[in-house]
Amino acid sequence: MAKRIDVENLSIFYGSFKAVEDVSMTIEPRSVTAFIGSSGCGKSTVLRTLNRMHEVVPGGRVEGKVLLDGTDLYGSSVDPVGVRRTVGMVFQRPNPFPTMTIYENVAAGLRLNGVKNKKRLDETVERSLRGANLWNEVKDRLDKPGAGLSGGQQQRLCIARAIAVEPQVLLMDEPCSALDPISTLAVEDLITELKPKYTIVIVTHNMQQAARVSDRTAFFNLSAQGKPGNLIEIDDTTKIFNNPTEKATEDYISGRFG
Amino acid sequence: MSVTGVPVDLEPPSGQEPTEVPRGPGRLGDRLFGGSATLAGTIVIALVTLVGVFLLAQAIPAIAKDQVNFLWSREWNVDSEPLRFGVRDLLWATVVTSIIAMLLAVPVGVAVALFITEYAPRWLARPAAQLVDLLAAVPSIVYGLWGVATFTPFVGPLQNWLGSTLGWIPLFAPKYQSSLFVVGIVLAIMILPIVTALSREVFSQTPRTHKEAALALGATKWEMIRTAVLPYGQPGVISAAMLALGRALGETIAVTMILSALAPGSPWSWSLFNGGATFASLIANNAAEFDSPEKTGAYIAAGLVLFVLTFVVNAIARIVIERRKAFTE
Numbered sequence: 001m002a003k004r005i006d007v008e009n010l011s012i013f014y015g016s017f018k019a020v021e022d023v024s025m026t027i028e029p030r031s032v033t034a035f036i037g038s039s040g041c042g043k044s045t046v047l048r049t050l051n052r053m054h055e056v057v058p059g060g061r062v063e064g065k066v067l068l069d070g071t072d073l074y075g076s077s078v079d080p081v082g083v084r085r086t087v088g089m090v091f092q093r094p095n096p097f098p099t100m101t102i103y104e105n106v107a108a109g110l111r112l113n114g115v116k117n118k119k120r121l122d123e124t125v126e127r128s129l130r131g132a133n134l135w136n137e138v139k140d141r142l143d144k145p146g147a148g149l150s151g152g153q154q155q156r157l158c159i160a161r162a163i164a165v166e167p168q169v170l171l172m173d174e175p176c177s178a179l180d181p182i183s184t185l186a187v188e189d190l191i192t193e194l195k196p197k198y199t200i201v202i203v204t205h206n207m208q209q210a211a212r213v214s215d216r217t218a219f220f221n222l223s224a225q226g227k228p229g230n231l232i233e234i235d236d237t238t239k240i241f242n243n244p245t246e247k248a249t250e251d252y253i254s255g256r257f258g
Numbered sequence: 259m260s261v262t263g264v265p266v267d268l269e270p271p272s273g274q275e276p277t278e279v280p281r282g283p284g285r286l287g288d289r290l291f292g293g294s295a296t297l298a299g300t301i302v303i304a305l306v307t308l309v310g311v312f313l314l315a316q317a318i319p320a321i322a323k324d325q326v327n328f329l330w331s332r333e334w335n336v337d338s339e340p341l342r343f344g345v346r347d348l349l350w351a352t353v354v355t356s357i358i359a360m361l362l363a364v365p366v367g368v369a370v371a372l373f374i375t376e377y378a379p380r381w382l383a384r385p386a387a388q389l390v391d392l393l394a395a396v397p398s399i400v401y402g403l404w405g406v407a408t409f410t411p412f413v414g415p416l417q418n419w420l421g422s423t424l425g426w427i428p429l430f431a432p433k434y435q436s437s438l439f440v441v442g443i444v445l446a447i448m449i450l451p452i453v454t455a456l457s458r459e460v461f462s463q464t465p466r467t468h469k470e471a472a473l474a475l476g477a478t479k480w481e482m483i484r485t486a487v488l489p490y491g492q493p494g495v496i497s498a499a500m501l502a503l504g505r506a507l508g509e510t511i512a513v514t515m516i517l518s519a520l521a522p523g524s525p526w527s528w529s530l531f532n533g534g535a536t537f538a539s540l541i542a543n544n545a546a547e548f549d550s551p552e553k554t555g556a557y558i559a560a561g562l563v564l565f566v567l568t569f570v571v572n573a574i575a576r577i578v579i580e581r582r583k584a585f586t587e
Contacts, residue, residue, distance in 0.1 A: 095465075
């Protein structure tokens with residue numbers, strides 16, 4: 001079910017501004033890849049090109065290729081809506097639909113796909129909430145508003161919503177930055193549990209988190225203010241944190257800047 | 259007692275007077291502002307109450323002298339004693355024209371608001387929004403003139419066609435040209451900017467995170483609007499519709515100009531193509547003839563019904579919004 005992602009010579013633009021330049025990398029299935037780097041270096045932007053969410057921003061466009069198991073996501077015959085059904089996303093701030101119940105939040109993706117069968121919806125909601133380690137906390141109040149949960153629960157609800165449609169890839173854009181340490185731990189445990197089934201890409205500002213959850217780490221950096229961001233290197237997480245090839249990476253992870 | 263064994267001195271250092279909290283300047287401004295805000299609020303409440311009391315006080319004696327059922331009678335004869343007046347025809351004309359206006363204006367207004375906020379390219383969105391707002395600035399009398407001179411003849415063929423093909427339905431029985439139907443459409447145009455402007459405002463405030471949540475699940479644009487924008491904007495749209503309905507119920511001059519009056523004693527008809535009078539247009543038409551207290555009281559009683567009608571409509575809207583509240587915070 002998990003798929004492999006190959007990024008080839010990807011440059012990303014906001015209108016005429018080049019935000020990220022010439023990124024090439026391979027993201028392995030059934031693994032966790034972390035994107036680290038200082039603010040504004042384009043790591044979230046790269047993440048958002050992997051499910052074509054970048055284009056939602058007016059003026060957003062890309063050059064280059066993103067191959068999902070060999071199929072170019074930016075091919076002329078590819079529908080962005082279809083891409084987003086295959087590549088799920090969890091955002092920085094928990095964003096459950098405020099007008100929907102917990103149940104409806106998880107079922108939202110299935111309903112978009114036209115699933116009406118009550119039994120199938122029930123099963124998927126339970127399976128997804130169990131998968132997101134949230135079932136025991138909410139099983140008695142599925143008909144309550146999702147916005148009434150705590151921040152950490154809301155974020156796990158969003159993860160449940162994302163995995164309910166059984167995506168091939170799960171993108172996470174700083175999923176713990178708005179959470180307290182205990183909720184963060186819960187989400188990190190969840191990432192480790194999801195790993196055998198999905199290709200997971202996570203953007204994080206927290207280097208300990210990258211070290212804890214990821215198998216591979218990509219380091220992004222800006223050469224100068226106003227210049228596009230670059231991928232400096234991508235390698236096994238242990239190598240990046242212990243013996244990086246590039247001087248800039250070493251400076252960043254040892255806290256000398258950024 | 260200190261846990262660490264180090265003695266902790268909890269007493270303030272001796273020899274010092276406890277310092278007084280300084281009284282800063284600006285307290286006066288606080289009091290002035292608080293006072294004037296409270297005054298303004300009180301005045302509004304008092305005004306609404308007084309309007310209600312006035313209507314009741316003037317209407318009750320007239321209703322007491324009424325020889326027919328005030329709510330159910332179709333007669334309106336206040337020129338000679340004994341008074342015989344009832345509001346059934348007025349209620350019907352007012353409610354029907356407003357319903358037609360709402361049925362047309364709310365869906366179209368919401369669609370226009372969605373077009374402006376979600377679909378229109380940026381260079382078009384602002385001018386389009388301003389143009390719709392401009393509709394709200396057109397005076398009622400101009401709508402009335404336009405309705406009489408241009409729009410009524412224009413809708414004539416449509417009315418005739420509806421009358422001849424659907425005339426077997428009582429609602430569409432052929433009657434007159436200057437009908438409730440035409441008034442409803444003109445009212446719809448008049449309230450369209452209210453619905454559009456307020457809906458646009460709430461739609462544009464939909465948090466980007468909600469929209470992205472929907473898109474990231476693989477929603478198409480329309481599905482995104484359905485799952486994120488419309489639920490978020492729903493209470494706002496209901497409020498907009500209620501404000502618009504308030505205007506439609508009370509609109510006077512355009513209705514007075516367009517709607518053809520019925521001869522006294524004409525038979526009851528369900529037809530939308532019938533003439534008639536709304537509360538507001540009846541009162542306006544007769545405003546020059548309030549010569550006896552009883553007569554005036556009869557018209558004020560009609561005004562009271564209109565007041566209660568708008569009040570009930572607003573209360574229902576409040577209840578609908580309250581019930582959704584748990585899901586919007």
